[in-house]
Amino acid sequence: SLDMDYPLPLLAAESGSFAYNTMKDRVPRILTKCIDTITQKPFEVSDQNVEEGRLDCQSVIGQLSQLRSEIMTDKSLTLLDDEIDDCEVWNARFEQNRSVHQSHPTWFSSPWLYVECFMYRKIQSVLSKSNHMKKFDPFLDQKNLALLQSLPAMRNLAAFLDQVLKIDLGDAKILGLRLQDFLQVSLWGNRCDLSLSGGEESSQTTDPHKNLTTLSEFLLVDCSKKVFDYLYIINQDKKTDKVVDIILDNSGFELFTDLILAEFLLASKLATKIRFHPKRFPWFVSDVTPQDFLDTIDILGKDSSQVLGDFALRWKERLQDETFTLITDENLTSFWTLPDPFYLMKNVSPSLLQLLETSKLLIFKGDLNYRKLVSDLKWLHETSFVKALRGFTSTPLCSLRTLKAEVVVGLPTGVAESIAKCDADWMVTGKYAVIQSNI
Numbered sequence: 101s102l103d104m105d106y107p108l109p110l111l112a113a114e115s116g117s118f119a120y121n122t123m124k125d126r127v128p129r130i131l132t133k134c135i136d137t138i139t140q141k142p143f144e145v146s147d148q149n150v151e152e153g154r155l156d157c158q159s160v161i162g163q164l165s166q167l168r169s170e171i172m173t174d175k176s177l178t179l180l181d182d183e184i185d186d187c188e189v190w191n192a193r194f195e196q197n198r199s200v201h202q203s204h205p206t207w208f209s210s211p212w213l214y215v216e217c218f219m220y221r222k223i224q225s226v227l228s229k230s231n232h233m234k235k236f237d238p239f240l241d242q243k244n245l246a247l248l249q250s251l252p253a254m255r256n257l258a259a260f261l262d263q264v265l266k267i268d269l270g271d272a273k274i275l276g277l278r279l280q281d282f283l284q285v286s287l288w289g290n291r292c293d294l295s296l297s298g299g300e301e302s303s304q305t306t307d308p309h310k311n312l313t314t315l316s317e318f319l320l321v322d323c324s325k326k327v328f329d330y331l332y333i334i335n336q337d338k339k340t341d342k343v344v345d346i347i348l349d350n351s352g353f354e355l356f357t358d359l360i361l362a363e364f365l366l367a368s369k370l371a372t373k374i375r376f377h378p379k380r381f382p383w384f385v386s387d388v389t390p391q392d393f394l395d396t397i398d399i400l401g402k403d404s405s406q407v408l409g410d411f412a413l414r415w416k417e418r419l420q421d422e423t424f425t426l427i428t429d430e431n432l433t434s435f436w437t438l439p440d441p442f443y444l445m446k447n448v449s450p451s452l453l454q455l456l457e458t459s460k461l462l463i464f465k466g467d468l469n470y471r472k473l474v475s476d477l478k479w480l481h482e483t484s485f486v487k488a489l490r491g492f493t494s495t496p497l498c499s500l501r502t503l504k505a506e507v508v509v510g511l512p513t514g515v516a517e518s519i520a521k522c523d524a525d526w527m528v529t530g531k532y533a534v535i536q537s538n539i
């Protein structure tokens with residue numbers, strides 16, 4: 101097949117690789133934490149019948165423990181047997197993998213992107229077959245804690261946007277620089293669920309702009325100027341709608357930075373409508389679900405600070421008047437929790453692609469979305485970003501991604517080698533980042 105012309109996928113089978121460490125240590129640890137969370141919950145599950153709730157939890161815990169041990173001992177993957185509507189698609193992927201590798205897919209021998217997604221899908225499978233935990237979010241406590249811890253950083257950032265919106269943005273140069281700022285703020289929001297100050301306690305006086313300057317040294321590719329030039333040119337036509345889609349990644353501080361970027365795009369009239377794409381169920385621990393999205397705005401609204409309260413109120417109005425739209429339709433969300441790279445969207449979810457093609461700009465947040473943009477293949481670092489998209493280019497897009505997995509394309513010759521010399525882990529710590537685009 102044509103796939104012969106492409107590099108191989110990242111594989112957990114390669115001992116010492118980040119994929120290997122993830123499947124060997126990180127994923128089992130995530131499952132352990134999940135099990136602990138459920139262990140502490142049994143009586144919340146069913147108010148009516150405590151005993152029934154306890155048995156339900158026990159069964160879920162048993163199945164998750166089994167999943168963890170199957171991963172740790174590299175057992176074969178199994179077909180799904182639940183009622184979630186993407187079950188057949190997943191089982192078809194299983195068969196495809198079997199026929200490509202001509203053996204039973206196991207946790208370490210199958211493509212890493214596929215197995216890692218499958219793990220989160222398996223958790224959903226287990227929960228969906230429970231009696232009382234079908235909607236249970238095993239990561240909610242972690243997400244909420246991260247959100248509360250980043251409130252001070254959020255107050256800063258909100259104050260920064262508030263200031264920016266008070267100045268005159270009529271000058272194209274100023275407008276462009278500010279858009280670049282907010283694209284970069286949203287980018288670094290992906291580094292971790294901490295503040296832009298890189299994890300340090302951020303005080304009310306921290307200047308987000310100063311932080312961006314410090315971080316710029318780690319931004320390996322920055323297409324943000326190109327993105328602005330493009331948006332500015334289409335902005336000359338005042339009549340048409342200018343929809344921008346944000347394909348969300350993590351909840352907490354990152355989601356807040358995305359909301360801030362969205363607010364800037366609307367307030368500056370670079371866009372007329374923002375569509376947000378969350379995950380339909382709990383995913384990769386910290387990813388935004390529709391519930392997280394709405395809860396976050398509620399929590400901001402209850403903050404003691406005026407500035408967060410004001411933005412929360414505005415964002416509730418935006419959800420009402422649909423200048424913000426949260427995409428929750430099953431037809432339009434189910435693709436994001438499949439293991440498929442985005443170039444396959446045209447076959448797997450034509451309705452989603454059709455919607456995205458009505459957009460002026462797609463903003464893909466984070467590492468996992470990046471891996472899916474470039475198919476999680478071991479590309480040479482000098483491969484062009486557009487080539488790695490494999491035809492997923494029908495709409496202008498940009499990726500805001502800090503590097504947390506061993507794949508990155510579009511780097512100038514020699515850059516990867518020179519960073520690797522002093523920073524062996526450079527691809528997986530979130531320290532470095534790229535803003536890449538097909539524009």
Ligand SMILES: O=P(O)(O)OC[C@@]1(O)O[C@H](CO)[C@@H](O)[C@@H]1O
Pocket residue numbers: 122126216290349350384465466467468469471504505
């Ligand atoms: O997509 P995100 O939230 O930026 O990162 C997801 C992540 O934590 O999960 C994968 C490994 O488990 C990596 O791609 C990455 O480190």
Ligand SMILES: [Mn+2]
Pocket residue numbers: 349350384386387466468
């Ligand atoms: Mn994520």
